[in-house]
Amino acid sequence: MFTKKASFKPFAAIKGSERKKTLQGIGAQLEISVEGRNDLLPKAVQSAKCILHSGAKAQVFSADSHPLWIVLRDKLVPTVYMLQIDPDLVPAVYTVPNTRQFLQNGADFMIPGIFGTLPEAKAGSVVQVRTLEGELLAVGFALVDMQSVKEDDKGKAVEIVNFVGDTLVPENEMPPRKSQEPPSVPVEPQDSQPVEEKEDDEDYLGEGETLTSEEADEAFDYALRKVLSVTHSYPMASSSFASLLNENLPYSHPELSIKKTSYKKLTKFLKSAEKQGIMTLKERQNDLIIMSAKQNEENLPPAPKSRQRAPKPSAMEVQLYYSARSLAREVIAPAAIDQYYTASDLRKMVNNYISSNDLAAGAEVKVDDSLRKALGLKQDVTLVKREQVMTDFLKNCNMFHTIRNSNDDSPVKMLKGGVPHIEIKTERRGGNKVVTKVAGLEKFLIDPKAFAEKLRVVCAGSTTVQEARTGLEVIVQGDHTAKISKELERRGIKQSWLK
Structure with a gap:
């Protein structure tokens, strides 16, 4: 409903009596105790009435310019900002990550998009929509009794009131998850x-070592059996399962990814596992869902070892x-x-x-x-x-x-x-000769002389170090801006620190 900007009247502080009445309304609607719950409605709360793009009238309560509650159709709806702070306020309906794009385009949440356990929520009640991994997507009104939904049902499940990234709560203004703050x-x-x-504790394979597809297959096969040696909750989105695979790889390597395997794609890897009877899969909304998987009780073989380690x-x-x-x-x-x-x-x-x-x-x-x-x-x-x-x-x-x-x-x-910034610039010298200069390395605890030696290999060209106005400066023969930026990024230097 806030896909397009609403027309707001000025925000103003509310009276203590109105705040108390609203807080009691929250408690009555959500069936929770609100005694001492100033986090639900801070004392410095303000409110403003607004008209939505659809013509519907609403009221928004906010604190410190952050919208917390929406009054719509005589219901108090917590915003996604409030639900990020207190995720247990209303029941949750779960879905796959791909649903995000549909909601952000202004669509309501459809029944075929529901995955996982159905909440106890009646039609007309307030529910939130989250991914199977727990990421908050939106909040709105349930359009059906959730417990009565069948797998083959069609139609809308939730009328979306507020989603992460709409005009009311921009994505960059969302607070961190409560447990991560x-x-x-x-x-x-x-x-x-x-x-x-x-x-x-994991091993790190030297960057100079090339990884074969057979070694990548072996590593991902080990990761799969490692994941299945622990009990997990299903159904699970393939993106979540991919994260588990990556977390359980036996070693790190710049080339070690599913693309390096003989399968090339995660979908093929998972379907191969399904053919072996390891798991059952289902495709829905352009995403692959692991519906169930057999837990591997057998002892795992030793993890495959990398051939060369480096810090x-x-x-x-x-x-x-x-x-x-x-x-x-x-x-x-x-x-x-x-x-x-x-x-x-x-x-x-x-x-x-x-x-x-x-x-x-x-x-x-x-x-x-x-x-x-x-x-x-x-x-x-x-x-x-x-x-x-x-x-x-x-x-x-x-x-x-x-x-x-x-x-x-x-x-x-x-x-x-x-x-500070690390400055990378090219300079033309005598005709067509070009050099790349790098200055400001010492500010980021990088030894210019050691870095010059590294660039000699990375750029396959001669390097020198000379005194400059702000310290030592590395000079590389040729235009190697991209390679130097990549080498600095590998050392933990962000692009915003380069100029």
């Missing part, structure tokens, strides 16, 4: 410690931090002068300040003296757009960053400024 901890430069990384490439970890200047410090008091925060930390502090001082005004924020100083606004400014608040606030903060290699246990240093 990392704690946010301020970092002090003198006490910064590298994040302890879980050791990886697994490490990842580069970069984090931005901010330190508030004196003008901005009042808003996040009692913050220490030498304290460092992530942008997410500061956003929470600023939002808390706005809420505790009753400065929220719909899509805008009222400006008091402290906030005016923190945002660098003129004296006559009394209102500011909510989305502008953090942009202006961060301008009154000093930026810092940390860079560490995931394989390095050395203490992390807090460095001034934003994330």
